[in-house]
Amino acid sequence: MSIELREVVKRAGAETHIHPTDLMLSEGVLNILLGTTLSGKTTLMRLMAGLEKPTSGRVRFRGEDVTGVPVRKRNVSMVYQQFINYPHMTVFENIASPLRVAGVSASEIERRVAGAADLLDLGPMLNRRPEELSGGQQQRTAIARALVKDSDLVLLDEPLANLDYKLREELREELPGILEEKGAIIVYATSEPQEALLLGGYTATLHQGRVTQFGPTPEVYRRPKDLVSAQVFADPPLNTAAVTKRDGAIRLDDAVAWPAVGPAADLREGRYTLGFRPYHITPSPVTENALKVEAKVLLAELSGSESIVHVEVGGHGWVSQSHGVHAVAVGEVEPMYLQIERFLYFGEDGALLAP
Numbered sequence: 430m431s432i433e434l435r436e437v438v439k440r441a442g443a444e445t446h447i448h449p450t451d452l453m454l455s456e457g458v459l460n461i462l463l464g465t466t467l468s469g470k471t472t473l474m475r476l477m478a479g480l481e482k483p484t485s486g487r488v489r490f491r492g493e494d495v496t497g498v499p500v501r502k503r504n505v506s507m508v509y510q511q512f513i514n515y516p517h518m519t520v521f522e523n524i525a526s527p528l529r530v531a532g533v534s535a536s537e538i539e540r541r542v543a544g545a546a547d548l549l550d551l552g553p554m555l556n557r558r559p560e561e562l563s564g565g566q567q568q569r570t571a572i573a574r575a576l577v578k579d580s581d582l583v584l585l586d587e588p589l590a591n592l593d594y595k596l597r598e599e600l601r602e603e604l605p606g607i608l609e610e611k612g613a614i615i616v617y618a619t620s621e622p623q624e625a626l627l628l629g630g631y632t633a634t635l636h637q638g639r640v641t642q643f644g645p646t647p648e649v650y651r652r653p654k655d656l657v658s659a660q661v662f663a664d665p666p667l668n669t670a671a672v673t674k675r676d677g678a679i680r681l682d683d684a685v686a687w688p689a690v691g692p693a694a695d696l697r698e699g700r701y702t703l704g705f706r707p708y709h710i711t712p713s714p715v716t717e718n719a720l721k722v723e724a725k726v727l728l729a730e731l732s733g734s735e736s737i738v739h740v741e742v743g744g745h746g747w748v749s750q751s752h753g754v755h756a757v758a759v760g761e762v763e764p765m766y767l768q769i770e771r772f773l774y775f776g777e778d779g780a781l782l783a784p
Contacts, residue, residue, distance in 0.1 A: 431455040432477055432492055432582060437486035439472055439638075446472045448639045449483035449486070454614055459605055459630030461646065462618040464661055468635040470618040474584045477616065478505045490581070505582045506575035510590040512567040514559040514574075520546075521555040524573045530577075545573040548607050566767045572604075576611055583608065585617045586658055589624070601627050610696060622664045634661040654704060656779040665707045665737065672774075679703075679769075682743045687720050690784035691770045700783070704773040707750035710737065711766050712757060719766035726757045740765060741784040 432454050439447035447469050452705050454624055462470040475481040476488060479500040488496045495503065506527075514523050524545055530539045546552045549569040568588060576581055589597045605628055608615045619625055620737040625632050625646055632650075633643040634657075642658040643650050653659035660667050673680045673717065681703070682685040714721075724740035724747075731737075731754050738749040738757055742765070749765060757763050774783040 430581065430614060433489040434473075434476070435487045435489065437476060437483045437488065437582075439476060439746070440484045442686050447476070447483075448637075452615060452633060452639050452640055452643060454631075456612060456614045457609065459608060459628055460614070460616045461625045461628060461630055461632040462616065462635060463620070463622065463625045463632050463637030465620055467637075468661075469622075469638040470620075470635055471586055472638075473635075474507070474586055474616060474618060477582065478507060478584055479503050504578070504580045505584065506574045506578050506580040507584040507586065508568075508571050508588045510587040512565055512591070514569060514570050516559050518555065518666065519558055520551060520562070520570050523559070523570050524551075524555075524577050525662040527574060527578045531642075541553050541579070542573075545577040548576070548610070549603075551571045563596075564592055565600065568592060568596075568600070572607075576607070579611070580613055582614045583616070585613065585615070586600070586775075587618055587620065590620075605629060617762070622650075622662050625662070632662075634658045636661055652781070652784075654781055656775045656781075657728040658706060659704055659773060659775075663706060665748045665750055667704050667706060668745075669709065670703045670743075670745045670747075671700060673700050674698050681745075685720075685722055685743055686768075687769050692772065693774060696774060696783055700777070702775040704769070704775060705771060707737070707748045709771045710740075710749045711746060711768075712736070712749065713751075713756040714764065714766040716744075716768055716770065718769065720769050722767060723762050723763050724765040725762050726759050729757050729759055731755075739750050 434450050434452045437447060437450045464470050476483055479498055482497060482551060487494055493620055521542055524542045525538050528541060546555055549572060551569055551573060552564060589600055629646050632646040634641045634649060636657050643655045650662050654661060674689055675698055677689055678686045679689050679693055722742050724742045726738060726740055728739040736751050736755040740747055740749060773781060777781045
């Protein structure tokens with residue numbers, strides 16, 4: 430079972446919200462839409478659900494064209510980041526509400542609500558009302574209501590965004606297993622790269638209404654096809670700089686250069702955009718061939734588990750992220766170490782050329 434977008438475009442007046450998009454999402458895996466606010470995640474979900482009709486292109490479900498079929502005629506569930514529950518109903522009635530609308534028998538409602546409640550640890554709370562629940566329990570109720578329908582398509586639009594850190598971590602661990610049991614096509618939108626990595630599955634990176642890459646989440650993260658995809662899948666932001674390959678070396682400027690070995694060895698001489706992740710520049714060397722540079726410390730954010738340090742190297746502002754607490758002096762020049770074997774090199778068109 431799959432849902433497929435074929436050359437789908439969505440415009441509103443003179444604005445294009447979704448540029449021509451081809452995308453196929455299947456059941457059995459968690460499909461993630463990753464992008465910043467206004468990148469097109471919610472619009473894509475509304476097009477999949479039938480809440481909106483594409484300006485052009487087709488939407489196919491199970492091989493059939495459903496482009497003009499409204500949402501009420503589709504077996505779709507959607508969960509938003511806000512807690513949308515009926516305050517006058519118990520948890521049981523909230524979860525059961527779509528089944529009652531569908532005319533499901535009382536015995537079947539009992540069975541399916543109990544099953545959804547067990548999946549989401551809501552059994553002891555079925556007789557409570559939403560105001561008696563924590564934020565996490567309210568969102569669990571909303572998710573249970575979406576799952577109890579046995580929908581063919583379940584859409585989750587940043588469902589954990591309004592929860593506190595502990596609850597987000599808890600549900601992130603549980604959700605993949607819960608959702609994969611349903612046998613539906615699951616689409617999960619998030620603006621957090623770390624969340625996408627924790628959830629796994631397949632990820633589509635979105636930027637300004639375009640799907641820039643789609644594939645297994647670890648692969649999209651480790652091997653972005655272009656600079657935009659790498660920047661979407663980076664938090665803290667990807668570090669970048671213009672570099673030149675000349676005489677067997679990669680040169681950042683006259684003072685900083687390193688041998689063109691590893692991924693850079695086969696690059697032609699010329700100009701490139703260098704990209705590397707924050708944990709590939711650290712206050713202490715991680716590898717034997719780490720490149721030492723002098724960096725002016727602009728800002729240091731230290732916690733018990735990691736250090737995030739904003740630095741300037743040769744006029745470039747970069748971010749370092751490393752495990753543990755590293756004492757650095759703001760305003761001073763400190764040594765930083767670059768893992769050159771982990772660098773990404775992009776061409777003038779933004780395409781990844783090495784590795």
